[in-house]
Amino acid sequence: MNLTLKVWRQKNSKEKGQFESYPAKDISPDMSFLEMLDVVNEQIIENGKEPIAFDHDCREGICGMCSLHINGRAHGPLHGVTTCQLHMRSFSDGEEVTIEPWRANAFPVVKDLAVDRSAFDRIQHAGGYVSVNTGAARDANEILVPKQDADEAFSAATCIGCGACVAACKNSSAMLFVGAKVSQYALLPQGQPERERRVVAMVNQMDAEGFGACTNTGACAAECPKEIPLSVIARLNREFLRASLIGK
Amino acid sequence: MTLNSKIPAGPLATKWTDYKDHVRLVNPANKRNIDVIIVGTGLAGASAAATLAELGYNVKAFCFQDSPRRAHSIAAQGGINAAKNYKNDGDSVFRLFYDTIKGGDYRAREANVHRLAEVSASIIDQCVAQGVPFAREYGGLLDNRSFGGVQVQRTFYAAGQTGQQLLLGAYSALNRQISLGKVKMYNRHEMMDVVQVNGKARGIIARNLITGEIERHSGHAVLLASGGYGNVFFLSTNAMGSNVTAAWKAHKKGAYFGNPCFTQIHPTCIPVSGDHQSKLTLMSESLRNDGRIWVPAKMEDAEAIRQGQKRGNDIPEADRDYYLERRYPSFGNLVPRDVASRAAKERCDAGFGVNNTGQAVFLDYASAIMRYGKIEANRLNMSDATDAKIREMGKAVVKEKYGNLFDMYMQITGDNPYETPMKIYPAVHYTMGGLWVDYNLMTTIEGCYALGEANFSDHGANRLGASALMQGLADGYFVIPYTIGEYLADDIRTGAISTDSAEFAEAENAVRERLNFFISNNGSKSVDHFHRRLGKIMWDKCGMARNAEGLAQAITEIQALRKEFWKDVKVPGDQNEFNPELEKAGRVADFLELGELMCRDALNRNESCGGHFREEYQTEEGEALRDDANFAYVAAWEFKGEDAEPTLHKEELVFENVKLTQRSYK
Ligand code: SF4
Ligand code: FES
Numbered sequence: 001m002n003l004t005l006k007v008w009r010q011k012n013s014k015e016k017g018q019f020e021s022y023p024a025k026d027i028s029p030d031m032s033f034l035e036m037l038d039v040v041n042e043q044i045i046e047n048g049k050e051p052i053a054f055d056h057d058c059r060e061g062i063c064g065m066c067s068l069h070i071n072g073r074a075h076g077p078l079h080g081v082t083t084c085q086l087h088m089r090s091f092s093d094g095e096e097v098t099i100e101p102w103r104a105n106a107f108p109v110v111k112d113l114a115v116d117r118s119a120f121d122r123i124q125h126a127g128g129y130v131s132v133n134t135g136a137a138r139d140a141n142e143i144l145v146p147k148q149d150a151d152e153a154f155s156a157a158t159c160i161g162c163g164a165c166v167a168a169c170k171n172s173s174a175m176l177f178v179g180a181k182v183s184q185y186a187l188l189p190q191g192q193p194e195r196e197r198r199v200v201a202m203v204n205q206m207d208a209e210g211f212g213a214c215t216n217t218g219a220c221a222a223e224c225p226k227e228i229p230l231s232v233i234a235r236l237n238r239e240f241l242r243a244s245l246i247g248k
Numbered sequence: 249m250t251l252n253s254k255i256p257a258g259p260l261a262t263k264w265t266d267y268k269d270h271v272r273l274v275n276p277a278n279k280r281n282i283d284v285i286i287v288g289t290g291l292a293g294a295s296a297a298a299t300l301a302e303l304g305y306n307v308k309a310f311c312f313q314d315s316p317r318r319a320h321s322i323a324a325q326g327g328i329n330a331a332k333n334y335k336n337d338g339d340s341v342f343r344l345f346y347d348t349i350k351g352g353d354y355r356a357r358e359a360n361v362h363r364l365a366e367v368s369a370s371i372i373d374q375c376v377a378q379g380v381p382f383a384r385e386y387g388g389l390l391d392n393r394s395f396g397g398v399q400v401q402r403t404f405y406a407a408g409q410t411g412q413q414l415l416l417g418a419y420s421a422l423n424r425q426i427s428l429g430k431v432k433m434y435n436r437h438e439m440m441d442v443v444q445v446n447g448k449a450r451g452i453i454a455r456n457l458i459t460g461e462i463e464r465h466s467g468h469a470v471l472l473a474s475g476g477y478g479n480v481f482f483l484s485t486n487a488m489g490s491n492v493t494a495a496w497k498a499h500k501k502g503a504y505f506g507n508p509c510f511t512q513i514h515p516t517c518i519p520v521s522g523d524h525q526s527k528l529t530l531m532s533e534s535l536r537n538d539g540r541i542w543v544p545a546k547m548e549d550a551e552a553i554r555q556g557q558k559r560g561n562d563i564p565e566a567d568r569d570y571y572l573e574r575r576y577p578s579f580g581n582l583v584p585r586d587v588a589s590r591a592a593k594e595r596c597d598a599g600f601g602v603n604n605t606g607q608a609v610f611l612d613y614a615s616a617i618m619r620y621g622k623i624e625a626n627r628l629n630m631s632d633a634t635d636a637k638i639r640e641m642g643k644a645v646v647k648e649k650y651g652n653l654f655d656m657y658m659q660i661t662g663d664n665p666y667e668t669p670m671k672i673y674p675a676v677h678y679t680m681g682g683l684w685v686d687y688n689l690m691t692t693i694e695g696c697y698a699l700g701e702a703n704f705s706d707h708g709a710n711r712l713g714a715s716a717l718m719q720g721l722a723d724g725y726f727v728i729p730y731t732i733g734e735y736l737a738d739d740i741r742t743g744a745i746s747t748d749s750a751e752f753a754e755a756e757n758a759v760r761e762r763l764n765f766f767i768s769n770n771g772s773k774s775v776d777h778f779h780r781r782l783g784k785i786m787w788d789k790c791g792m793a794r795n796a797e798g799l800a801q802a803i804t805e806i807q808a809l810r811k812e813f814w815k816d817v818k819v820p821g822d823q824n825e826f827n828p829e830l831e832k833a834g835r836v837a838d839f840l841e842l843g844e845l846m847c848r849d850a851l852n853r854n855e856s857c858g859g860h861f862r863e864e865y866q867t868e869e870g871e872a873l874r875d876d877a878n879f880a881y882v883a884a885w886e887f888k889g890e891d892a893e894p895t896l897h898k899e900e901l902v903f904e905n906v907k908l909t910q911r912s913y914k
Binding site for chain 1: 295298299302313314315316317318320322323332334370372373374375376377378379381382383384385386387388389390406407409412413416419420421423424426427433435458485487488489521522524525526527529530656659660661662725726729774776818820821825826828829
């Protein structure tokens with residue numbers, strides 16, 4: 001099939017960007033979306049121009065490195081699927097496809113479609129851990145965790161840190177991402193000693209990075225490729241309130 | 249230089265304990281004056297960085313991704329082994345050691361593997377303490393499963409995302425040290441070379457991938473935890489950015505490369521669908537527990553399927569060849585990875601492959617669905633259930649067990665595996681070879697270490713399932729923190745290493761020259777063009793089956809391709825900017841050298857063992873034929889110059905605690 005791409009091009013974080021059009025010819029429906037971009041890029045290189053820069057690595061939906069706003073939706077049209085797992089059979093011949101980077105103040109554009117998500121790392125530095133040095137652990141089975149709690153903590157922990165939640169939110173809020181990490185630890189006995197300190201530190205850092213407030217529109221959970229549920233935001237709010245009440 | 253593996257004396261079971269009792273220590277005040285550079289932040293790198301920082305060393309860590317959390321360890325699905333014996337099924341350190349040595353087809357070092365088995369239990373303790381959400385039983389205890397042809401249940405797991413959860417655990421420990429200022433993290437940086445001063449590794453040259461700046465970083469030791477080199481085949485299950493560059497640069501500066509030809513081909517991957525293919529996706533090995541693997545028994549059926557005139561479901565039971573069950577009645581579909589992969593290739597080469605490329609076999613769940621459905625019907629006392637009802641209930645059970653994987657398959661291929669058999673084919677997955685290291689994990693460059701998949705040490709010629717995660721974390725959490733003291737104890741008075749020396753300047757210049765060459769070379773073909781061609785040579789001639797003639801041809805072809813690459817490669821854009829094509833060019837240039845070495849190693853090893861199958865060396869039934877009298881050694885290759893032949897050094901493997909036997913899965 002043949003498509004037309006409308007792609008955001010931007011030389012670096014300082015310069016202004018604009019859309020440019022590229023034909024995507026002879027695209028097989030079995031190609032992944034990123035393989036389609038590979039084909040277009042080879043063409044661009046052959047024509048002596050600079051290829052479209054985009055982030056990606058594992059191409060199997062787990063590393064969280066790929067991004068892309070496709071036709072106005074984070075990670076494209078399908079639910080629960082990262083851009084790298086999206087295939088061209090989800091598009092039709094002759095379609096125009098608009099491709100943009102994540103748009104959020106806290107995620108400045110690095111080049112074209114690649115953005116800087118280091119704000120997410122800094123939120124984790126603030127408290128996304130249990131303070132335990134290597135070698136200081138007791139026998140693993142001395143810590144009992146009810147299966148239901150373990151399963152729920154695991155689901156929260158499957159967040160891949162891609163940032164789609166922020167990109168999908170009209171306020172660019174990072175509550176789903178932060179809620180996922182806070183929930184994982186709040187549900188586990190290992191997370192208890194630092195429970196209050198952690199949530200306060202992570203929320204403060206989130207605010208300092210310039211992410212917006214949450215107004216409960218739910219776009220984040222709807223676009224999250226790992227289907228992290230809105231309930232992690234409810235838990236984050238409760239944890240934060242609880243920590244404020246206890247005064248830690 | 250003669251190889252000294254520095255294996256401690258004494259009985260196997262107490263070597264590591266004795267070693268720890270006597271290894272030199274660096275006191276806390278002195279650790280503060282010592283800098284350690286770590287390249288790579290996967291399981292091995294992140295765990296080493298966090299632990300060394302906790303001990304008090306100043307750590308600088310580097311990764312090429314935009315965050316350390318993205319390292320490819322994250323993609324590991326199945327699990328992590330540990331000799332905990334929580335199941336009371338007779339597991340022990342010795343059994344884990346023995347299974348690993350045997351699984352590696354007797355080409356790994358006893359002392360290292362035993363140490364690995366010894367520390368395995370502590371890894372689980374550490375990860376649980378960090379809050380890694382492993383799967384649990386209703387009583388709140390950790391759950392285990394069995395994996396890959398082992399007779400005990402020793403694998404800990406977190407659904408199909410064990411690697412992700414372990415990596416995020418190590419990442420969290422790393423984050424804590426970053427926040428404490430003990431680790432300085434350099435994201436989106438690529439190591440371009442190691443710098444040696446007076447023969448010792450004292451730093452690296454790195455490129456900031458966003459600005460293109462070339463930076464000098466010094467340290468008292470350099471740890472390479474940069475992963476494996478499966479992408480030399482172009483198509484593999486590795487992430488797109490996985491590369492050999494860090495290890496290869498060290499190799500060219502004097503680090504020997506161990507057993508480069510030992511690569512693992514995983515049997516259950518989604519087949520190539522066309523020329524556009526950029527990478528391959530693994531389907532967890534656990535699918536072989538219930539799925540049956542087959543191809544048509546009649547050539548005309550296979551042809552009809554390839555031409556789209558028939559589908560798998562159209563072939564009657566009597567005309568199917570369940571070749572694994574036929575050849576290996578006792579292990580059936582559960583034979584080890586190398587055996588299953590070769591058997592699929594054998595059928596496809598004989599003309600029985602089932603997709604348009606002819607390179608695929610069926611993995612069929614139809615009988616598992618009926619079997620589970622009948623169990624359900626029994627459980628619910630539905631003695632009059634129709635076949636359709638049984639099938640429906642069976643599908644629900646299969647969905648519960650394998651739903652994620654089936655969804656992934658559907659997503660990629662567009663086929664529904666509940667209704668029609670899946671198509672699978674082997675793909676490159678892991679590399680057992682890597683930088684040669686001694687017992688301390690030090691390479692043949694003083695002060696330069698290799699950890700995790702980047703070294704050669706623990707898996708011999710074939711890695712068992714759920715052992716890669718174990719080894720990465722063992723090296724980082726529990727081995728290097730001890731062994732590095734032995735070396736750094738001499739450095740407490742050295743003081744900070746200056747980056748103003750001639751050695752740094754020289755290394756930096758060489759890096760700049762090479763980058764400038766790429767940018768200004770007026771070639772006509774993209775980097776991927778060359779990478780694809782290299783991959784094809786490697787896959788055809790140094791892949792699942794190898795022979796002397798093919799390998800010799802491959803060496804000549806790669807040499808020619810390398811020449812062509814340097815003449816005709818085209819890299820757009822500039823050096824001083826974010827330029828993914830330029831990154832790829834450097835990596836592919838290194839793969840073009842590594843590929844030749846792999847073929848030389850495969851050609852030298854006149855035997856079949858583990859993942860290395862030389863067609864000339866097989867039994868009458870087509871099984872691998874080892875030659876312990878002549879090849880029970882580690883091949884450690886010394887670089888002699890870009891167009892010179894490398895020198896082979898041999899580390900004889902001494903087996904005092906296991907008896908070498910032929911692996912049999914009949
Ligand atoms: S919560 Fe979902 S969308 Fe947000 S970073 Fe995590 S995986 Fe991505
Ligand atoms: S590239 Fe890793 S999740 Fe998409």
